[in-house]
Structure formats: C-alpha cells, structure tokens
Amino acid sequence: MPKQIAIYGKGGIGKSSTASNVAAACADEGYRVTIIGCDPKSDSSITLLQGRRIPTIMDLMREGIDIKEEDIVFNGYKGVKCLEIGGPEPGIGCAGRGIIVAISLLKKISRAIEDTDLVIYDVPGDIVCGGFVAPVKKGLVNEAYVLTSGEYMPLYAANNICKGLSRLEMTLNGVICNSRGALNEEKIVSEFAKEVGSQLLAFIPKDVLVQTCERDGYSVIEKAPDSQIAAVYRKLAKSIMGKRDGKIPVPLDDARLRELTRI
Amino acid sequence: MPVKKEKEPLIMHPRPSSIVAALYTLRDLDTDVVILHGPPGCSFKHARLLEEDGMRVVTTSLDETGFVFGGHDALVEVLEKVIERFNPRRIGIVGTCASMIIGEELHEAVTQVQPDVPVIEVDVHAGYRDNTKGVVMALESALASGIISEAEFERQKALLKEATLVEKRHGAASKEYLEPNRGDLKYKVAGRLLELIKQGKKGLNILNAKKETAFMFADINLAVAQVAQKLGYGSNIVNMVNLDDNVGLPKNRRNAREIKDDLKEKGFEIHHIIGGLDEYPVAGNTADRIIGEKYSDYDFAVISGVPHALPMNNINNMELFSVTNGPRQVVPLKEMGHTHVVVEIDLHPKTLGVSHIVESEFGATLREMVKDA
Ligand SMILES: Nc1ncnc2c1ncn2[C@@H]1O[C@H](COP(=O)(O)OP(=O)(O)OP(=O)(O)O)[C@@H](O)[C@H]1O
Ligand code: SF4
Ligand SMILES: [Mg+2]
Numbered sequence: 001m002p003k004q005i006a007i008y009g010k011g012g013i014g015k016s017s018t019a020s021n022v023a024a025a026c027a028d029e030g031y032r033v034t035i036i037g038c039d040p041k042s043d044s045s046i047t048l049l050q051g052r053r054i055p056t057i058m059d060l061m062r063e064g065i066d067i068k069e070e071d072i073v074f075n076g077y078k079g080v081k082c083l084e085i086g087g088p089e090p091g092i093g094c095a096g097r098g099i100i101v102a103i104s105l106l107k108k109i110s111r112a113i114e115d116t117d118l119v120i121y122d123v124p125g126d127i128v129c130g131g132f133v134a135p136v137k138k139g140l141v142n143e144a145y146v147l148t149s150g151e152y153m154p155l156y157a158a159n160n161i162c163k164g165l166s167r168l169e170m171t172l173n174g175v176i177c178n179s180r181g182a183l184n185e186e187k188i189v190s191e192f193a194k195e196v197g198s199q200l201l202a203f204i205p206k207d208v209l210v211q212t213c214e215r216d217g218y219s220v221i222e223k224a225p226d227s228q229i230a231a232v233y234r235k236l237a238k239s240i241m242g243k244r245d246g247k248i249p250v251p252l253d254d255a256r257l258r259e260l261t262r263i
Numbered sequence: 264m265p266v267k268k269e270k271e272p273l274i275m276h277p278r279p280s281s282i283v284a285a286l287y288t289l290r291d292l293d294t295d296v297v298i299l300h301g302p303p304g305c306s307f308k309h310a311r312l313l314e315e316d317g318m319r320v321v322t323t324s325l326d327e328t329g330f331v332f333g334g335h336d337a338l339v340e341v342l343e344k345v346i347e348r349f350n351p352r353r354i355g356i357v358g359t360c361a362s363m364i365i366g367e368e369l370h371e372a373v374t375q376v377q378p379d380v381p382v383i384e385v386d387v388h389a390g391y392r393d394n395t396k397g398v399v400m401a402l403e404s405a406l407a408s409g410i411i412s413e414a415e416f417e418r419q420k421a422l423l424k425e426a427t428l429v430e431k432r433h434g435a436a437s438k439e440y441l442e443p444n445r446g447d448l449k450y451k452v453a454g455r456l457l458e459l460i461k462q463g464k465k466g467l468n469i470l471n472a473k474k475e476t477a478f479m480f481a482d483i484n485l486a487v488a489q490v491a492q493k494l495g496y497g498s499n500i501v502n503m504v505n506l507d508d509n510v511g512l513p514k515n516r517r518n519a520r521e522i523k524d525d526l527k528e529k530g531f532e533i534h535h536i537i538g539g540l541d542e543y544p545v546a547g548n549t550a551d552r553i554i555g556e557k558y559s560d561y562d563f564a565v566i567s568g569v570p571h572a573l574p575m576n577n578i579n580n581m582e583l584f585s586v587t588n589g590p591r592q593v594v595p596l597k598e599m600g601h602t603h604v605v606v607e608i609d610l611h612p613k614t615l616g617v618s619h620i621v622e623s624e625f626g627a628t629l630r631e632m633v634k635d636a
Contacts, residue, residue, distance in 0.1 A: 065268060
C-alpha cells in the first residue's frame with residue numbers, strides 16, 4: 001500500500017507549495033508520486049506542470065463525460081501524477097459534496113492512487129465541512145501532517161485541525177513549520193508539536209524563490225535545484241518517506257496556545 | 264480525448280425517488296426496520312405505507328442544526344433505540360439528500376454501535392435520474408453483507424437495466440413533460456370489451472405487473488376471464504401471467520404464490536407463465552414470443568400492469584385494452600397504439616400489507632355489467 005498523506009493548515013499558510021515541492025523532491029529520489037488537489041481553486045499541481053492548468057474531475061463530470069482515468073491523470077515533473085478535483089466558483093453550490101463525489105469516483109476508476117509510492121492530498125484551508133475530510137473518512141489517507149507558522153492564528157488553526165483529527169481518530173504524523181519570520185518561531189512550533197503529541201519535521205524558511213518559481217509555473221526543486229530552500233524540501237521529503245508512526249493528537253487549550261506564542 | 268456522453272434530455276415532471284426505491288428494495292429483502300438518515304418529512308408517504316407491509320421506518324429527524332453540525336450522534340442514538348425497541352433481525356440505514364450532501368458516513372455509526380444483526384447501509388440520495396439506481400445501491404449493499412447471492416444480484420441488475428430502458432422508451436422517462444391523464448371512462452371501455460367477447464372474438468388476457476401491484480392488477484384479468492365464462496365464451500380467452508414463484512427475492516416469490524392460489528381457487532386457468540413478479544421489464548418479451556408462435560390472429564388483448572413493456576410486434580393488429588396505475592402513462596400508451604387505456608388510480612397503496620387479490624374498479628365494472636346476463 002502506498003503512503004497516503006494529507007497536509008492540513010491555515011488557509012494561505014503554504015500547503016500547496018509545500019506539497020508540490022515535496023512531490024517533486026520525492027520524484028527526484030525515484031519515488032512514484034501522485035498529487036490530488038482537493039481545492040476548488042485547483043492550484044495544487046500547477047507548479048508541477050510548468051504552469052499548465054489541467055481539466056478538473058468536477059469540470060468533466062459537469063460536462064457529462066464518462067470519466068476514464070486518462071482523462072483526469074496528467075504526468076507532471078518527473079512523472080508525478082497530477083489530479084485536480086476542482087469545484088464551483090466561490091459562493092456557489094457545494095464544494096464539499098464535489099470532493100465526496102470525486103473521491104468515490106477515484107476509488108472506482110483510478111490506479112493512480114494505488115500503483116504508486118506516495119499519494120498527497122492537498123486540502124484547502126482548515127478542515128471545513130464533511131466533504132473536505134472525505135479522503136480521510138473514506139479511508140484513503142493514512143498519515144496527516146499539519147503545516148503552521150509560529151504566529152498565533154496559524155497555530156490556532158493548527159490546533160483546531162488537531163481537534164478534528166482526534167475526533168476522526170486520525171493520527172498526526174508530523175508538524176511542519178513554514179516560517180513567516182516570527183520571533184522564536186522554530187522553538188514555538190517545535191514546542192507546539194511536542195505538546196500535541198507529535199514532532200517538528202522541518203523548518204522551512206521564508207524565501208522569495210518559492211514565489212518567483214511559482215510565478216513561472218515551477219517548483220523550486222525543478223527551477224532552483226541547488227538553492228538552500230530546495231535542500232530543505234528534500235530533507236522534509238526524506239523525513240516523510242522514512243517510516244514513522246503517528247499518534248492521535250491531543251489539542252491544547254486556548255490559554256496554553258496563547259502562552260506558547262509568547263515564548 | 265475524453266468522450267462526451269450524449270446529454271440526457273431534461274424531464275420536468277416529478278418521478279419516483281431513488282430513496283423510496285431503496286426503501287422498497289429493503290422491504291423485499293425482509294428488512295425489519297429501516298432508519299432514514301435525514302429530515303423528518305423525507306419520503307413520508309412511502310415510509311408510512313411500508314409499515315402496512317410490516318417494515319418499520321424511522322427517521323433521525325435531522326434539522327437545521329443537524330445539517331450544520333452533522334448527524335452522527337443522532338444516527339447512533341436512533342440505531343441504539345431501534346435495536347432496543349424493535350429487536351430487529353435485520354436493519355437498514357438509508358441516506359437522504361441532506362445527509363449525503365454534508366458527507367455523513369453511515370458506517371461510522373454502525374462501527375460505533377456494533378449491532379449483532381446485519382445492517383444494510385445505502386448511501387443513496389434522491390438526485391439520480393433513474394430511481395432504479397436506489398434499488399441497485401440497496402442490492403449492492405445487501406450483496407456486500409452476504410444477504411443475497413452474486414447470481415441473484417446480477418439477475419436483478421440486468422432486470423433493472425431493462426426496467427430503465429422500458430421507462431425511457433415508452434414510460435415516465437420518455438418525454439420532457441408528460442401530462443397526467445385519468446384515462447378512458449371505465450364504463451365505456453368495459454362496454455366495448457364485453458361487446459367483443461359477446462361477438463365471440465378471441466382475446467389475450469395478460470398480466471404483466473410490477474411486484475405487489477399484481478394483487479390488484481390480477482383482479483382485472485380475473486374479471487375478464489369470469490365475464491367471458493359467464494357469457495359462454497370462456498374458451499376464447501387465453502391467460503398469461505407473470506406469476507412464476509421460483510424467481511426473485513423472498514417477498515416477490517411469496518406474493519406470486521398467494522396470487523396464483525387465489526386465481527386457481529376462483530377457477531382462473533393459467534395458460535402461460537411469462538415470468539416472475541420482478542420480471543415485468545422482460546416478461547413482455549416472453550409473451551411476445553408466445554403470441555407470435557400461437558396467437559397472432561387473435562382479435563383483442565387486455566394487458567394490465569406495465570402494458571408499455573409489451574412489444575407491439577405481434578399485437579399491432581389487435582384492439583388493445585391496457586390498464587395502468589400511472590396517470591402519466593396514458594399518453595405514451597395511446598401513442599404506442601393502445602386503443603383503450605384505463606387508469607386504476609392510487610392502486611399501489613391498496614396493495615401493501617395484503618396477501619389476497621384486491622378488487623379493482625375496472626374489474627368491478629366488468630362484473631357489474633354482466634350481472635344480469
Ligand atoms: N517558504 C515560503 N517562502 C516564501 N513564500 C512562500 C513559502 N511557502 C509558501 N509561500 C507563498 O505563500 C503563498 C500561499 O501559499 P500556498 O498557496 O501554498 O498556500 P496554501 O496553504 O496552499 O493556501 P490555501 O489554503 O489557500 O490552499 C504562495 O504565494 C506561496 O508562494
Ligand atoms: S430533498 Fe431529498 S432529503 Fe429532502 S425531503 Fe426530498 S428526498 Fe428527502
Ligand atoms: Mg492550497
């Protein structure tokens with residue numbers, strides 16, 4: 001069975017860029033990787049496809065297409081298999097239902113989530129409605145990771161996600177710090193990870209390269225392979241691929257959370 | 264390149280619901296209690312009717328709060344209460360639009376409660392184009408829990424595919440909008456039928472009914488045979504019925520036997536068995552073959568139940584009397600070439616919870632009109 005992971009974290013904190021860089025780094029190591037974007041804005045795989053947008057599962061469904069695997073799975077950087085679930089424009093319909101429908105379809109028709117070494121589910125924002133945890137609920141995710149900075153609000157979101165995971169009896173397999181340059185950031189996130197029952201896997205510095213490569217449609221792994229930040233993503237990728245057990249997280253209370261960010 | 268399916272044309276009139284179809288299927292599988300996981304009013308009318316057949320239907324009564332916060336706890340609570348109150352041997356849990364849209368996992372509640380009887384979970388909602396989808400989903404789940412065999416499942420699936428096609432061709436899914444219609448006057452149609460019988464014309468008397476509706480549709484065929492007998496032309500009538508009691512789910516077999524026994528007792532002679540009670544989408548083909556071989560020169564045919572499932576090939580030149588329970592079936596039947604179409608309004612509810620033939624209006628009309636003959 002492949003490693004099936006989902007990366008959660010506050011909206012805009014860097015989940016998609018981390019997911020695509022980790023995917024690219026794993027592909028460099030020779031792993032077969034599949035990335036599934038579960039965000040209606042379908043931006044998870046763009047940087048693995050040189051900026052190209054692929055048709056989303058929900059788009060094809062809406063058009064009444066009898067969906068086959070080859071219609072929705074696209075080869076990206078070094079053969080990373082890219083899928084986007086897609087969904088409605090903001091403020092219309094029900095994106096969560098879209099994810100449920102698409103996941104059920106994937107289970108039926110796709111080998112890409114089985115014949116592979118790593119599947120990454122890139123989920124938007126915090127855990128929203130039932131639909132956004134469909135990959136977990138339908139048993140397609142066996143490891144969860146939380147991405148956060150050392151600021152109060154992202155940590156607050158991360159803690160909420162821990163609540164969600166423990167309710168779903170899902171393990172937390174690691175916390176990743178995506179730095180926003182807060183004071184004592186690594187220490188704060190490392191302490192948070194420990195207290196919820198996990199560990200800090202990586203400290204990703206804030207680096208404008210991430211954004212410039214992204215603008216051109218690339219991961220830093222592809223466009224700036226010798227950069228420092230690329231090395232950080234590589235190390236994170238190794239650590240994710242290395243065997244490690246997770247634990248069901250124990251969320252903190254709000255007072256403790258506030259205290260933490262004051263270290 | 265992705266292949267585009269041809270866009271299904273719009274159908275505007277309301278049609279049978281997949282949720283309700285799943286409920287009826289669970290009843291056919293001898294389920295004792297079904298929990299509808301959704302709003303209190305969902306499928307109310309049918310949930311109530313099914314109780315006539317001895318199956319309990321309860322609801323988790325999701326409200327606004329449930330929609331927003333999820334209904335897991337409510338489902339667990341109802342499941343526990345159901346086990347305690349009804350001590351069922353087989354439980355069904357059926358989804359609704361509301362619970363499916365918010366992503367409820369029916370199985371989570373079952374895992375938590377761990378009942379020691381089989382639970383058939385059906386992740387269905389009412390948003391499927393063909394209600395047969397609800398039947399297939401219920402059967403898939405029954406197959407997964409070992410309640411039906413692979414062979415029976417495949418058999419049912421093939422029948423449902425045919426049923427869907429029958430509706431597309433000449434039934435509820437055949438047009439963008441179908442006007443409901445009360446059909447022809449029973450008194451007039453009965454008059455014409457009796458006239459033909461009295462002229463010594465030869466007639467086919469065909470029952471091709473869906474499941475329990477046969478309890479009333481059979482009464483029409485019975486009445487036809489009885490009046491012909493009374494008028495001295497009994498031997499001109501050939502009876503064909505879809506009452507094979509060796510096929511189908513337990514309830515369908517049971518019902519076929521009950522109706523057959525009733526018919527026999529009333530002196531009705533079955534000349535041909537054209538299939539079982541769940542074979543109404545294909546039994547018409549068997550009838551068609553037999554007619555082609557033996558009766559193509561007959562003058563008229565009475566077809567009750569699902570008349571539009573009978574191919575027109577060999578009955579084209581006969582005067583056709585069809586009896587349906589669907590007011591929206593009248594127009595398509597007329598267009599197929601059925602001269603007389605009679606509607607037994609509200610037939611289905613009267614055939615739940617019964618084990619004997621139920622009197623039909625058209626049957627009663629025929630009998631009344633030859634009372635003094
Ligand atoms: N380490 C980093 N250094 C600099 N910029 C970064 C870093 N990580 C992410 N970013 C930038 O932050 C922005 C938001 O990142 P991204 O889209 O990956 O967030 P997200 O968590 O996936 O957001 P959403 O919740 O909306 O899906 C992007 O422009 C990205 O390039
Ligand atoms: S919309 Fe769906 S859930 Fe609501 S009452 Fe109708 S069938 Fe039931
Ligand atoms: Mg994202």
